[in-house]
Amino acid sequence: MKNNLLFDFKVDKKTKTVFVDKEFAADLSLVWDAFTKKELLDQWWAPKPYISKTKQMDFREGGMRFYVMVGPEGQEHWAIQKYKSITPKSNFTYLNAFADKDANPNLPGSDWDLSFSEQNGKTTVNIVIV
Amino acid sequence: MRNQIVAYICNQSVSFKIMRRDVFQAIADPKRRAIIALIAVQAMTPNAIAENFNTSRQSISKHLKILSECDLVKQEQQGREIHYSLKIEKLQEVDAWIEQYRQIWESRFDQLDNVLSNLKKDKK
Numbered sequence: 001m002k003n004n005l006l007f008d009f010k011v012d013k014k015t016k017t018v019f020v021d022k023e024f025a026a027d028l029s030l031v032w033d034a035f036t037k038k039e040l041l042d043q044w045w046a047p048k049p050y051i052s053k054t055k056q057m058d059f060r061e062g063g064m065r066f067y068v069m070v071g072p073e074g075q076e077h078w079a080i081q082k083y084k085s086i087t088p089k090s091n092f093t094y095l096n097a098f099a100d101k102d103a104n105p106n107l108p109g110s111d112w113d114l115s116f117s118e119q120n121g122k123t124t125v126n127i128v129i130v
Numbered sequence: 131m132r133n134q135i136v137a138y139i140c141n142q143s144v145s146f147k148i149m150r151r152d153v154f155q156a157i158a159d160p161k162r163r164a165i166i167a168l169i170a171v172q173a174m175t176p177n178a179i180a181e182n183f184n185t186s187r188q189s190i191s192k193h194l195k196i197l198s199e200c201d202l203v204k205q206e207q208q209g210r211e212i213h214y215s216l217k218i219e220k221l222q223e224v225d226a227w228i229e230q231y232r233q234i235w236e237s238r239f240d241q242l243d244n245v246l247s248n249l250k251k252d253k254k
Contacts, residue, residue: 005243007235007236007239009231009232009235009236011228011231013157013224018231020235022235022239024242024243024246025243025246025247026246026247026249026250030246030249030250031246033249034242034245034246034249040245040249043241043245044238044239044241044242044244044245045238046238047233047234047235047237047238048237048241
């Protein structure tokens with residue numbers, strides 16, 4: 001990575017938990033938007049060369065994001081994120097699962113917990129995936 | 131013709147075996163992970179391994195067979211006994227596999243850093 005911002009990726013094999021911690025040179029409201037607005041999410045969510053297309057997104061507790069990752073050969077991987085809890089500009093949790101084209105999830109999927117905090121104009125996001 | 135069919139069936143079973151037996155299957159079971167931890171320290175006989183568990187010697191043998199098929203252990207004959215030890219380099223495949231996911235996140239966050247810096251420019 002080209003800057004000095006924190007990036008940490010850890011896997012606890014015993015508890016099958018993934019921890020991702022990342023610091024951003026932006027204030028919290030901007031980072032929160034980038035994680036919770038579909039037009040921004042689609043600009044970064046898919047790792048290259050994939051692109052992310054959000055078909056439907058209802059960011060509220062009980063709502064969901066239904067999106068597809070499209071590969072360079074046109075491969076489509078559909079997935080859903082069902083929001084379980086939202087504390088604005090602080091934390092949100094969801095169930096993530098691959099899905100078919102009609103948004104039927106392929107369970108069990110994984111539980112995601114994302115926490116946001118700001119210090120000295122930098123925002124840290126802590127992601128826990130179980 | 132018949133030989134061809136037999137060869138085909140054998141190849142099928144070989145490829146099936148390769149698919150089924152890999153390091154990820156080896157570490158999928160808690161007892162096998164415990165065995166791995168034991169023999170990582172020193173080579174041990176099946177009996178010595180079994181003394182650490184509340185299960186039968188047969189159950190330990192079954193797990194050792196799977197670990198062998200996953201190519202995670204080496205066997206060494208010492209007199210009448212077989213000692214099992216860990217091929218620790220095979221476990222690095224797990225780290226390599228995890229590393230891919232680290233790279234996915236890195237690629238994602240590179241893009242997000244750009245999105246955020248563009249958003250900041252737009253704001254000004």
